Amino acid sequence: xxxxxxxxxxxxxxxxxxxxxxxxxxxxxxxxxxxxxxxxxxxxxxxxxxxxxxxxxxxxxxxxxxxxxxxxxxxxxxxxxxxxxxxxxxxxxxxxxxxxxxxxxxxxxxxxxxxxxxxxxxxxxxxxxxxxxxxxxxxxxxxxxxxxxxxxxxxxxxxxxxxxxxxxxxxxxxxxxxxxxxxxxxxxxxxxxxxxxxxxxxxxxxxxxxxxxxxxxxxxxxxxxxxxxxxxxxxxxxxxxxxxxxxxxxxxxxxxxxxxxxxxxxxxxxxxxxxxxxxxxxxxxxxxxxxxxxxxxxxxxxxxxxxxxxxxxxxxxxxxxxxxxxxxxxxxxxxxxxxxxxxxxxxxxxxxxxxxxxxxxxxxxxxxxxxxxxxxxxxxxxxxxxxxxxxxxxxxxxxxxxxxxxxxxxxxxxxxxxxxxxxxxxxxxxxxxxxxxxxxxxxxxxxxxxxxxxxxxxxxxxxxxxxxxxxxxxxxxxxxxxxxxxxxxxxxxxxxxxxxxxxxxxxxxx
Numbered sequence: 001x002x003x004x005x006x007x008x009x010x011x012x013x014x015x016x017x018x019x020x021x022x023x024x025x026x027x028x029x030x031x032x033x034x035x036x037x038x039x040x041x042x043x044x045x046x047x048x049x050x051x052x053x054x055x056x057x058x059x060x061x062x063x064x065x066x067x068x069x070x071x072x073x074x075x076x077x078x079x080x081x082x083x084x085x086x087x088x089x090x091x092x093x094x095x096x097x098x099x100x101x102x103x104x105x106x107x108x109x110x111x112x113x114x115x116x117x118x119x120x121x122x123x124x125x126x127x128x129x130x131x132x133x134x135x136x137x138x139x140x141x142x143x144x145x146x147x148x149x150x151x152x153x154x155x156x157x158x159x160x161x162x163x164x165x166x167x168x169x170x171x172x173x174x175x176x177x178x179x180x181x182x183x184x185x186x187x188x189x190x191x192x193x194x195x196x197x198x199x200x201x202x203x204x205x206x207x208x209x210x211x212x213x214x215x216x217x218x219x220x221x222x223x224x225x226x227x228x229x230x231x232x233x234x235x236x237x238x239x240x241x242x243x244x245x246x247x248x249x250x251x252x253x254x255x256x257x258x259x260x261x262x263x264x265x266x267x268x269x270x271x272x273x274x275x276x277x278x279x280x281x282x283x284x285x286x287x288x289x290x291x292x293x294x295x296x297x298x299x300x301x302x303x304x305x306x307x308x309x310x311x312x313x314x315x316x317x318x319x320x321x322x323x324x325x326x327x328x329x330x331x332x333x334x335x336x337x338x339x340x341x342x343x344x345x346x347x348x349x350x351x352x353x354x355x356x357x358x359x360x361x362x363x364x365x366x367x368x369x370x371x372x373x374x375x376x377x378x379x380x381x382x383x384x385x386x387x388x389x390x391x392x393x394x395x396x397x398x399x400x401x402x403x404x405x406x407x408x409x410x411x412x413x414x415x416x417x418x419x420x421x422x423x424x425x426x427x428x429x430x431x432x433x434x435x436x437x438x439x440x441x442x443x444x445x446x447x448x449x450x451x452x453x454x455x456x457x458x459x460x461x462x463x464x465x466x467x468x469x470x471x472x473x474x475x476x477x478x479x480x481x482x483x484x485x486x487x488x489x490x491x492x493x494x495x496x497x498x499x500x501x502x503x504x505x506x507x508x509x510x
Contacts, residue, residue, distance in 0.1 A: 032369075032382040034083045037076045040066040055079050059495040060362045060392065067393035074379045085381060086363070087389045092375050093445045096365060096389065097453035104367035104387065106455040130290045134274055135458040138189065141272040142465055143338045145189050148273075149466065150336050152188040152196065153473050156181045161478070161507060171483075174314075174505040175307055179209045182303040185466055190295045192273035195252045204245050209299040211238045213491065213501050242296070249295075250288040253278055294459075301360065302463055306470055307499035308358035309351055312418060313471070314480045314505050315487035319420040323347055323475045341468050347475075349424035351467050352440040355449040356395045357418050362495040364391035364448035365455075391448035392497070440464045479508040 040062050055062060055077065063086065066075040072089035087093055096104065138145070160177055161170060183205040187196040195201060257279055274294075278287035313319065323346045334340040342348075366388040373381045381387055398415045423438040436442055441464050443456045450457040457463070474480060482488070488500035 032083075032385040034076055034085060034382070034385060036380065037074055037083075037085055038070060039076050039078065039083070040069070041078060055494065058492065060492050060497060063362050063390055063495065064393055067390045067397070071397070071399075073377075074375075082386060085385060085387045087365075087387060088393070089377075090445045092377065092379070093365070093389055093452070095375050096367065096387070097445075099367075099373065102370055103373050105370050106367055108368040108370070109366050109386070131294065132458060134277065134290065134294055135462070137277045138274060138459065138462045142462055144272040146336055146338060146341075146465070146469070148188050148192075149185055149469050150473070152184050153181065153470055156184045157473060157477065161509060169506040169508045171504050172507050174310060174503045175210070175303075175499060175501045177505075177507075178307045178310055178499075179206045179299075179303045181470060182306055182466070183209055183299050185470065186295060186298050186302065188273075189462075189466075190274045190291065190298075191249070191252050192275055195248075195275070198248070201245070201248050204241050204248070205295070205299055207241050208238070208245065208296050209303045210501070211241070212300050212304060212493070212496070212498060242292070245296075246288060246292055249292045253288050253291070298459065298463070302466055304360045304498055305355060305463075306467055308360070309354045309467065309471055310474070310480065310505065311482075311487050311499050311503070312354045312358070312420070313350070313474070314482045315485065316418060316420060317479065317481045319346075319350060320475050320479065322421070323350065323472075327472050327476055336469075338465065341465060341472075344468060344472065345424040346421055347468050347472055348440045348464075349422060349438070350420040351464070351471060352438075352447075353418060353420050353422050355440075356422075356447070358490065358497060358499075359392050359395065359449045360497060362390070362392040362497060363388040364451055365389040365453070389448060389452075394446060394448065440468075477510055479510060481506050 059077070062077050066077060066086060067088055069075070070088060074085055074087055074089075074092065076083045076085045078084075087096060101107070160172070160180065180202075184196060184202060187202065187205055190196075191201075252275060256275055260279060274291060278291055323344075326344055326346045330340050330343050334343070366386060369381045369383055369385045369387060371383050375381075396416055423440075425438075437444070441450070441460050443450050443452045443460075445452060450460045483504070483506055488503040491498045491500060
């Protein structure tokens with residue numbers, strides 16, 4: 001009898017905890033009234049959680065299903081925190097682009113606890129003022145930073161391939177090389193020498209860049225109330241890494257400031273890096289945090305993007321020779337400069353095509369509705385809802401991407417096939433003979449990898465330089481391929497599409 005009583009008590013406790021947890025999750029799930037928008041999967045409250053669990057690993061598949069069913073309309077997908085409306089039609093995208101910040105806000109997205117399931121590199125929100133100031137400084141000083149970038153890229157590649165014997169192929173950890181290469185290049189621009197080569201800072205930077213593969217923690221955050229998540233986050237490895245990075249960056253800022261005040265830094269070639277800019281920042285107390293946030297964001301997004309670029313090159317080595325010929329000719333005439341990089345049409349096209357086929361996020365233009373918003377077709381979004389655009393699906397839609405959008409003469413059916421030189425055909429006259437519509441940094445309703453509108457990635461001009469510099473140096477000095485010639489399958493985390501972190505690539509010095 002006593003055992004039966006204990007058993008009954010245990011059942012009661014389990015049921016009580018389950019009900020309490022269910023009520024807690026229900027209270028946490030953002031539920032603006034979106035019943036009028038069709039759902040992919042179950043639309044009832046409880047059953048929609050089945051689709052929400054699928055979202056963590058098959059979000060891109062759900063998005064594709066919804067796009068094919070509701071092309072040029074709106075649908076919603078279920079996540080553990082909320083229903084997420086997805087915009088598909090060009091006209092609605094343009095309306096979203098033109099909406100004001102007090103109608104649909106970009107700035108309020110990064111603070112959402114489940115943001116990492118929608119896009120990577122959100123890190124900690126940086127105020128628009130500081131973000132624009134930092135990205136403007138980098139963009140304006142790109143010309144002076146290119147020699148530093150080239151030096152760092154060459155050094156990392158030389159050290160990474162130093163064990164290669166003769167002209168033989170060397171098997172390498174693909175993403176290990178990518179993350180190391182990207183983080184060192186980014187750090188050189190952000191903190192300059194000697195800090196960019198600080199061993200601890202370099203190791204922690206690469207670790208932070210690879211945090212995007214830690215999908216279990218972002219998934220956990222969607223299951224917990226905000227208050228509890230904030231507590232657990234403190235004990236995560238990523239938080240520990242970030243805290244140590246913050247200490248290092250604060251130290252770098254203090255040392256550089258003291259050097260400048262003592263007059264020791266006047267002739268140092270560091271005045272163009274972002275660390276120097278922070279010394280003139282009006283809000284110096286937050287300068288290290290802002291610098292670190294942008295650094296981690298740049299490291300994560302550019303690393304994952306270049307991972308896709310390298311994988312497409314290794315799976316399609318036929319593109320290397322034409323790019324190499326283009327690079328050699330331009331560099332021989334002009335050297336390495338911002339303008340010479342702009343003239344590398346094939347390199348530009350290859351990166352753009354990689355971002356079209358393998359964008360790191362399946363959605364773009366994510367916004368939070370600040371007050372009730374209605375599209376011209378009558379679709380209504382209530383206050384508090386999040387909304388996004390189906391970027392990947394639009395990139396791969398043969399019915400949407402006609403010859404007017406992408407630089408055919410390719411038939412629309414080829415839109416699903418990787419064509420590295422799709423955008424390299426010369427267009428109407430420009431400085432480099434390349435139509436602005438087809439350039440890597442251009443954003444349109446059909447080219448959404450950088451976003452679109454006033455909130456399109458402000459750092460895309462610098463990111464494009466880094467991506468093209470890294471690709472150009474790999475192509476010039478190395479042959480790259482996969483052993484079986486097949487590109488590894490991507491890793492899907494929420495709506496993020498990431499290169500396989502365990503892939504091996506064969507590299508041979510030229």
